Amino acid sequence: MTATLDHGALMDRIYRLQRRFGFYDATRKYYLLGRDRMLERLHVPAGGTVLEIGCGTGRNLVKAAQAYPHARFHGIDISGEMLAAAGSAVTRTRLHDRVRLARADAVTFDPQASFRTARDHGYDRIFISYAVSMIPQWRDALLRASQLLAPGGELHVVDFGDMAGLPSWTKHVIRTWLGWHHVKPRPDLFGVAAEIAALQGGTSEAASLHRGFSCIAIVRRPDGLAVKQPDAG
Template structure:
């Protein structure tokens, strides 16, 4: 069996693309801003992004929710370098912390000195993570009581023309991206197993899917 160095792969994929990533991706990474708008963390909340990439989402979320603290992890050191510059340029270094970490084995206490987070979000990363179901399970386990896990990614494009779906899947494959057709099912099972609730939104004729999993509040 071939073992893939996922971090090294992501560095190779984005070593040069990271410089134009946000400019080009805004046209098809749809659903990111609706996801950020739905986070709605309470004052003083902690918010983690898994697979923070260039830091684009962290900057937008930190500006939208000035009373929350933000954290970001990524397995690509190349992307983290760009994210650090973005956050510094936005004047948010006092509210956003970054760390190199593999989401599959992420320990919030070791990395950030925290037991958990009030909100965790994953934007267009589960389609690139080989063990994405385990990553979602780990993220759900890292929620504080009453916390929420928000995941947005490519949907099945069932409402779009067949020629479009085929062309998109081929193009995504060049970048090691695989839409997860069972995203909603996995989200529902996670929430149910944890005694919580889930919601789902199908955006732009199923181009993008947004799943939210809630952990029960402490009694």
């Protein structure tokens, strides 16, 4: 619990001024590549339910809700500063009737506790945009997300890639800059996604974009299987 609180406080310190003065979304659009491609491929079914883990300022959540008007959305973030920005975005776009927000840790998130949803109901789609590289226990977060999928559900992740196709000096500069912001690319994301998909009896898909600068991983849960819940405690 202490680690969770410390990480939330760190995120608040990093983003407090950026979100209040509008720097976050204004700057991120130039290097958080692949987000819109991920949203386009969600293909949320009519009447579906969607969760964004690490919803930040609400930019992606709002775009997804506008793109899929017949679905309902939940967004969680560990940062109170980010949630405040997301709440403003939801209110400004008049989506509060279909989008709900809660402060929660991606590893221990309980939909019933945060949103009072039924325990046997899973999400049709879950997406994580450039948050895996900032979650210390990111493997556990992905596993937890897979356990929250409904039968036939999909987990979509977009984040920084292995940058294999970039010049060495470029990779060094980018990774140094990301480190200053407590961002750590996960070069083994594809492998972990495949392992988690296998645990759930499902399949995975991987795509490297922009010469490896960014990447998209998808975990698909098969139809007809009950949603697995983690052991109590």
